[in-house]
Amino acid sequence: MLTLLLSSLGVLLVGLVASVHPSRPTSFQVIEQLTSVPDGWTQGPAPDKTALLRFNLAVHAEKEAIFHQRVVNISTPGHPLYGSHMKRDEAKDFLRPRSEVSAQLLFWLTSGGLSCDKIKVDGAWISFDATYSVPVFVAFHVRMIQPTTRFARLPLQGSTLFRVTAPSIERETEKGEVNRNEQITPSYLRTLYKIPYSKEPQYASSKVGVSEYLERYTHYTDLQLFLSAYVPEAPEANFSVKSINGGLNVQDSSAGSMEANLAIQPSTELQRTISGAATLLLNLADEDLSDVLTPSYGENEQSVPTRYAEVACSLFEELGARGVSGILSSSDSGVGSSCKSNDGTNRIAFTPIFPGACPFVTSVGATEGINPEIAVAFSSGGFSERFDRPSYQEKAVQAYLNRLGNRWDGLYNPAGRDYPGVAAQGVSYPVFDNGELIIVDGTSASTPTVAAVISHLNVLRLSQHNPVLSFLNPGFIALASKGSRISWTEVPPAAPARK
Template identity: 45%
Template sequence: MRSIPSLLGTLSLFVSSLQVGYAAEQPHRHYQVVERLDSAPYGWTRGGKPPPNQEIRFRLAAQHGRAAEFEQKVTDLSSPGHESYGHHMKRDDVRDFLQPATETLENILGWLDTEHVPENSIQTDGYWITFSVPVSQAEQIFNTQFYYFHNMDSDATLVRTLQYSVPDNVYVDVQMIQPTTRFGNFGAQRTLPAIKAVAATFQDLTANCSSAITPDCLRQLYGLYDAKGKPDPQNRLGISGFLEQYARFGDFEQFLAKYSPNITDANFTVVSINGGLNEQKSGLESTEASLDVQYAISLAYDTLSTFYTTAGRGPLVPEVDQPNANESTNEPYLDQLHYLLNLTDDELPAVLSTSYGEDEQSVPESYSNITCNMFAQLGARGVSIIFSSGDSGVGDSCLMNDGSNRTRFLPTFPASCPFVTSVGGTYGINPEKAISFSGGGFSERFPRPEWQNKAVESYLTQLGNQWDGLYNRQGRGFPDVAAQADNYLIIDHGATRKIGGTSAAAPVFAAVISQLNSARLTRGKPRLGFLNPWLYSLNQTGFTDIRQQFDATNSLLSRAKRFLLLQNALIPTPQTPPQLVAVAREVLELGALASIRQTDAPSFTRYYQQLQPFYDIERHVEATGEGVNVDFSTSQRSKITGLYLLLLLSMGNSTGFHTVLEGLVEEASLKGKSVEDDPYIKYPVDLERSLMEGSYDKVWRETKSERVPSEDFGLFSNVLVGTIRSEIADCSEKAYPSLPISNAKNLLFLESEGAVIEFAQQRGWILRDGRIYFPVEPEAAARSEKDILAASGTIIENTIGYARELETIV
């Protein structure tokens, strides 16, 4: 028996076929394609036809021809030293500057009239024209077909098309019409595995940002201390809310009481855009909204703050083929931007923080260009636009969607737009380091702005030809700044949680800018507005350069080692003063740890070898109680040795591993102890034991567990997992002709199917129909199923052989 939705879909197709026939009877017209997609973006699949009477509200952007001129004007008024710096434009000034020619608007409106678009549905606002028509009429107007498209990951369903056209006589007047080819799959820029319920400890409540992030520790770290803003209408702080994320007042009050008890009177207002809801009792997750309002507002205390809740994305409709007609056609970015640009100058926020984004390549180019120009319009009016840079590093799958399947780093939009300030992520204290997932790179669409030339050229010089061909050297580089992005404590639905991601960094930086605006306005200066030309003109003054920390560290280490060399203390002798022995050991240990943090294994090995004479002295004194009077209380021998064991294990050097381990076992036995009493030694020993057992999954779980003794062990742990992954891949090529991508994800210990695709490309595997096909040797092409099953045993045989080899060594 066919379901009601199925029958509706069939009827829709039947009616559509009648309409296509009707359209064919209309007078012949010449059309030009405005925008075309070769296929639906990754993750989207085409479904049936929407009902022909379903209304869609379209936004048409008319050509005005002054985008480049306008963007230069915005850059000028945002550049310190320029005569127009700080002279922000008024709303009507921006509208007048970008007003299309009268004949352009008349031509477009005349075309809509000939297409019988109801006059009362048409609205004109500057270079934007909005109108509503049913699907059947839209298909005739744009010479196309609309379908439902569904995204399995987000469960979103949209009404979209893969191309649309307009008649020849209006083609030159049209920039873009949406929603048509704009699918959108933007999401909050946060690390989902980091969202977990926790019980806040006393250490968390008095944190210095090393174990957990709270407003108090951020105030200390970034020099805000007890600063507070003023409730000035010229300095409103705006926070964007999308995807049914609601800022809950109860959670906010509980957060302040727990983590900022001296500012419990802080508050915010909620503004709805396009019917965005303010559900205070919703059972849906609201971690993103909670994170944004709790940190932005607590750090910018006493600033007028607004949470903008914007409706719009594909609906969630379990067991129903057809989505809600209104929700399936929304376009939230444009709705929010139109709302903000229509506000009076007094109503605009001074700072807008947004923690959402998507792959730049998934956004139609006309859409990204127009949207970026709209951000510039807000900047022209004195609004600082802050976006998180993303949580996928240089890209998730790193696959181009232009049909070539080329490997390429994938920038994030809107973070790649030159007229927003993009915020990346860091972690750790003294030094503060770039966090591994922080999004960054170079835009494939937006050229590098002049204000960024000096900084980017310096970076590219240091980078050399590494990664050449995988990114656009002439593109706009991002992020512009970075802030802490891990272990944030928040309150969501009454529970304390830890969360991470660049979505945490963006509202923190927005709060800092809000505080600066408050100070400027108090002194009679204009607010900062579009930030980037000013930020880069500072030449890093007031900022910490993460890379320079390593450069400075290496410079200091070189100077210290030269001094020790002149004192004959780099290799200790009986004549070396005890105090100098301790200093030399500490310098070399710092060098070893700095090498780890710079992912420099050869340098770490050299430091380890240089440290052995110092550790020999320590071993001798501990064993005999005799010898030089050296202070060993600060020695990091266990940690350095554990790291070296892990390095040997990751390199497959089992002989070297057991040589070092046997010495440690003997030393521990003389003390009546076990090497496994030391967590730094126990960790690599446990990993090696799991390898002997062939328990690769256990190794992977161990490297992700809380038993990793310190973050410095992460580098070699990742190398070890990579080595195991390569061995499994080698065996899989011999054992199987193909595997489903989902199975390969688990087999190779990869965290996403995008990572599987990237790994498969590196190995030269073929991807087709959701499966990975391994290269087939000519002589193996005719293998029987029995042969394949026999070959699959090589995985087990290799594991047993490896275990036997290690057992022999033991």
């Protein structure tokens, strides 16, 4: 996922024609390296030594710790800064390296033959096309240079379970009954989670961005079939598409796109302003950002280079600072798909997911049943091996660990970031794919449901002249610690949106 994720979150590149070689003898330092061929790849021939690559260099920010605390503060209910989201340029200013660091990096690049106008400097990122070696005097300031050690495998970490149904469909009424367990339809979810419904137009709006990869495309015709079957009162509902880095929008593909269609269809009725398939870029103007971003893709955390994972996670942190909620699937592999470490020992271990275990995303699990509503057996969760537990999680997670005792000792990292943070119904969702009705189970069903609920809350907040929710985890923990529940209040339809 992460190769796509970095390009989709706003690293702008420029085409260059020079290569970077030191103009005089100096010492060099390895930034990252691979000790073996990545899983799922094979060793190929050596590339041409003169070949140029397009590199993205992430630099340590001068105010990194201050920025981190600022993001937590603006996301914590009750804090004086709660809801004070940053503007694009304000966030970039926070993340710039010290001026002397920038000077050292530019000296390294220009001394190797690159002219200044061929180097793109954008906050904590520098982009260039070249061959390269990193001298020791700048290596300390470099967080990551890619592409070098990142070899992505992009499984769909969501709806791996599905079954084809008969073509007959029972239409839903506006009063969907919560004891009807055959299908989790939009009206069923609205009733179960007590989400108010109104046919009146909403004068405040909130956008949901759904990232799509791997040649999976949301189909307009499938959405219309779904609306006709389950939401006949909203035939005008639709989505828009923004292509990033050459992405396509193929509507006549015969290949299955269940994952992409699932991200849009069931959540349509929960909130009408879903803009689907809109990929976010950190360089977008503030008014063009979606309020919620929800991809349902991921992989084993241990398969992702540590520096890459850290930098990718920091991009979600930057989105949170600007008022965007990152909501991702926790996966459908329980405590791990392989349950074996890849550190050379091949030991038995629980294997967390990435980016679902990133501290700056809200990871979504799956539930089933009503009274009680319980976790589904396949729903993933656990503790990150890469990311420490945030301070706001400490009290709640430590209480859980105390109850757990020494069970599973040695199989997980008890000091790691705990996930998921929230869950929703994840079994028996109807979805149309290439005209065929399929019933789907998975966290890729529960994740867009949570995203739509958050978007609905954003609409209510905007109508009351409040900012959108943004990074959710501190607020969820605060509510849980007080035993609070979200309550919905009707908002006059004429209430203006907050500017």
